[in-house]
Amino acid sequence: MSGAYAVLHDPQGLLDAELPLDRAPHEALVTAVLAWKNPDLAPRDYQQIALQLTGHARALAADVARHAAALPRNDGRGALADVVLREADGRLSVPLQGTARCVQNRARLVQALYTRLDRLTGPASAAP
Template identity: 80%
Template sequence: MSGAHTVLHDPHGLVDAELPLDRAPHEALVIAVLAWKNPDLAPRDYEQIALQLTGHARAVAADVRRYAAALPKNDGRGTLAEVILREADGRLSTPLEGTAHCAQNRARLVRALYTRLDRLAEAVTAAR
């Protein structure tokens, strides 16, 4: 898949809908991928793991955007979220590679997005 882009068929916009994320299995995958020392998987396996993490990162980023938009415009947490989202967009735009490094970078991104999501969720809940 190197150099290729995979297009998700989502005619009803469900990826960006406010559906609850299936967080536990993805967090378990992130933990496992980040724990790799010298994995010996086939390039296609790395690509599949990175693809799974990429799709989930996009879903978490959509939730981060929604929570950031719910904060007052002068709230610095929303501004920080926008910076993180721009970085995430840049990282997600890079082509997938069949390497452990690529899968681990996507795992780090999912972890960072969840950290931001949790902080924004707390802020929005406290503001209500």
């Protein structure tokens, strides 16, 4: 049946919580993208890379939000995570473009989310 789709209802976010992030290849992609000087790719190639980074950023933001929600209210790491998550929401709402700049912006977002995740999952003394 073409054109048919199913809507997934997962209000507790259990499916996301069970899927580990595939960090190494995404960090390698971020490193490569941020090292670009004058890339000469087709717009569709930029869009594919941006889509990959966008999907990972969304999963990563959900992971950051879960870890932040588990912190005590007086833990400042949660407040900093909220700032990063608001910034991520704003940046992810910008439509994708087939440009190196768009891809690099998504790569910086993934990098920022991993930095925040590491600070949430590390020892409290490692904050902010």
